[in-house]
Structure formats: C-alpha cells, structure tokens
Amino acid sequence: MGKHDHHEHHGESLAEAAQQNLEAAGEKWTETRAAIFEALAGFSRPASAYDIAELVSAARGKRVAPNSVYRILDLFVAKNLAMRVESANAYIANSHPGCEHDCMFLVCDSCGEATHIDDDALSSQVRGVAQQEGFNSIRPVIEVRGVCQKCN
Incomplete structure (x- = not known):
C-alpha cells in the first residue's frame, strides 16, 4: 500500500x-x-x-x-x-471526494495551514495496534503540529 x-x-x-x-x-x-x-x-x-x-x-x-x-x-x-x-x-x-483514507495532517502552528497526507501503511499500523488493544470501529486521526517550510 x-x-x-x-x-x-x-x-x-x-x-x-x-x-x-x-x-x-x-x-x-x-x-x-x-x-x-x-x-x-x-x-x-x-x-x-x-x-x-x-x-x-x-x-x-x-x-x-x-x-x-x-x-x-x-x-x-x-x-x-x-x-x-x-x-x-x-x-x-477533501480534494479527492469519494477516495477514503484516514485523516492525517501536518498542521503549521505559525500560519495555520494543514496539509493532508495519505499513508496507508502508517494508518494500517495504527489500526493494527488499536485492534490488538481491543478497539473496534477505529478511525485514526493523526495530526503533527509544527512549523511548515514556508514559515521556517
């Protein structure tokens, strides 16, 4: 994937x-x-x-x-x-409606922009860990806060 x-x-x-x-x-x-x-x-x-x-x-x-x-x-x-x-x-x-992926964002603490990223390997790993802990109906939400390249 x-x-x-x-x-x-x-x-x-x-x-x-x-x-x-x-x-x-x-x-x-x-x-x-x-x-x-x-x-x-x-x-x-x-x-x-x-x-x-x-x-x-x-x-x-x-x-x-x-x-x-x-x-x-x-x-x-x-x-x-x-x-x-x-x-x-x-x-x-969603710039590609109908295409379903887990929400993963890089959020800039300076300008507020959020970049959506798709990484099915990472999200499936998160889902796997959650399932091992007994979670059902999993909806990973991954947000990385930092400063974007434009604001650096």
Whole structure:
C-alpha cells in the first residue's frame, strides 16, 4: 500500500465531484450545501463553522447560523467531502471526494495551514495496534503540529 497518487480536484471540478459523490450517497445537493462547500473549498487553511457562516452570510445577504453550517459540515465529513482537523476544530474540503483514507495532517502552528497526507501503511499500523488493544470501529486521526517550510 503506502503512499499513492489520485486525481485532485480544484475549483468548479471539485464542486462537481463533491456534488456527484453526495448525490450518489442518496443526499440532495441543495443551494445552501453548495454555498457552504464552495466557501469551505475557497479557504487555503482549515476553516471553522463560524468562518464559513460569516462568508456565506455576507455572500447571500442574510444570516446563516453556525449550527446549520456544523450540521452540513458533519454531513460532508460523513460522506467524505470534507475532513475535520480535530486540533483546530476546523474543516478542509477533501480534494479527492469519494477516495477514503484516514485523516492525517501536518498542521503549521505559525500560519495555520494543514496539509493532508495519505499513508496507508502508517494508518494500517495504527489500526493494527488499536485492534490488538481491543478497539473496534477505529478511525485514526493523526495530526503533527509544527512549523511548515514556508514559515521556517
């Protein structure tokens, strides 16, 4: 297994891929969901529900409640359209919707950017250790905090 490449979507292509994956999962791609996904995908760093609510509210000219944004972000995470950076209580759009991997991030303490990495060998090793300890329904979340190359 190990590291591998897959097609990363950007911009309109990313929104289309997200819509296709959400609809394939039996969910509707509503105007609000589209606006929240577009806002999330526009951030270069992990975004909080409040960041997204503020941006979508300003764009629409009417308030969107953070609680509504949280519910939609939770759906996006459940359907693999977004990933949650646990230590920052923030989210990033999955640039390859439909491709499921354990969430592993390199999080910069200086600029706040989070780089998602896929390393199936590492995550399967973590899963194996957890299973040996009797854990079920394992969802590894691995976050490495430090300072990125740009901020060094």
